[in-house]
Amino acid sequence: MSLFEAKGLAKRFGDQVVLQDVSLAFEEGRLSGIMGPNGAGKTTCFNVLTGRFAPDRGSVSFAGHDITGLPPRRIARLGVSRSFQIMNLFNDYSALDNVLVALPRVRRQGFSWWRDLGADSGAQDQAAAVLARVGLAGKERVLAKGLSYGERRALEIAVALAAEPRLLFLDEPTAGLGAEGTDRLADLVAELKRQLTIVIIEHDMRFLFRLADAVSVIHWGQVIASGTPRELRDNPWVQRSNIGALANA
Known part of the structure; x- marks a missing residue:
């Protein structure tokens, strides 16, 4: 089937x-x-x-x-995850933050996520691993709008992958x-x-x-x-x- x-x-x-x-x-x-x-x-x-x-x-x-x-x-x-023909990223947030908000463990926290993420080293490590998976290791703290076009495409895929x-x-x-x-x-x-x-x-x-x-x-x-x-x-x-x-x- x-x-x-x-x-x-x-x-x-x-x-x-x-x-x-x-x-x-x-x-x-x-x-x-x-x-x-x-x-x-x-x-x-x-x-x-x-x-x-x-x-x-x-x-x-x-x-x-x-x-x-x-x-x-x-x-x-x-x-089921998807990317978009027109990229859908938080441009004023870092690559790491874009991936963090897509992690299931973060989404389950609802609107408290931003206050608590700084102390959640496990979530940050998980997000960094997703970025490395798409070739963006070392770009964790770069704002999405500061990435090259190809890197932004990779970041969008990383966001989709973060949802597991x-x-x-x-x-x-x-x-x-x-x-x-x-x-x-x-x-x-x-x-x-x-x-x-x-x-x-x-x-x-x-x-x-x-x-x-x-x-x-x-x-x-x-x-x-x-x-x-x-x-x-x-x-x-x-x-x-x-x-x-x-x-x-």
Whole structure:
């Protein structure tokens, strides 16, 4: 059985139909990708899967539990974390503080966390270990806004990892990165893939095909192809599209 599964998802905004009968399944211990052209419905699909939008029709399950329509906070508590295409960080706080507030042990303290964190060396050590995991050792006291763009991308992943997820969703993680930053991110994701189930929406097909075990192509709000990177390269529709050109570049 798949760790995460969506069946027959549909979503519209007013008269605009964005998703039509979308079904996806993500296997535990694998890296799955979602790709497609701009406006295909990828981000809306991602938001439905992670609880930002409730589907108009269809179901979503995680680890055998129906999570359809649950708010993001409840889905996160079940073991699902995500990053965002537009980074969502506390810019005026340190890298360490950004990770600290995402730790389950800190969240359980509620609004008293800021007063008590200075004395919680265990939480600080745990947050520092998460930063080291994404290559930000030594950057603990640097303000988020003082990090380079690539480091901020790594920090956002660290914040997602701090929640101790079983499944990690990454939304366009290479957005804004140059070739060197993309290569560093690929190395990081390849390492995380050894420990987590990961789902990535990504416009950089070379990045996605380098890492993914399976990829689904969304176009016109529907899944029009799925398979391994090799199978998709051989898919006639993908070959005829600009997606195919990118995938084979």
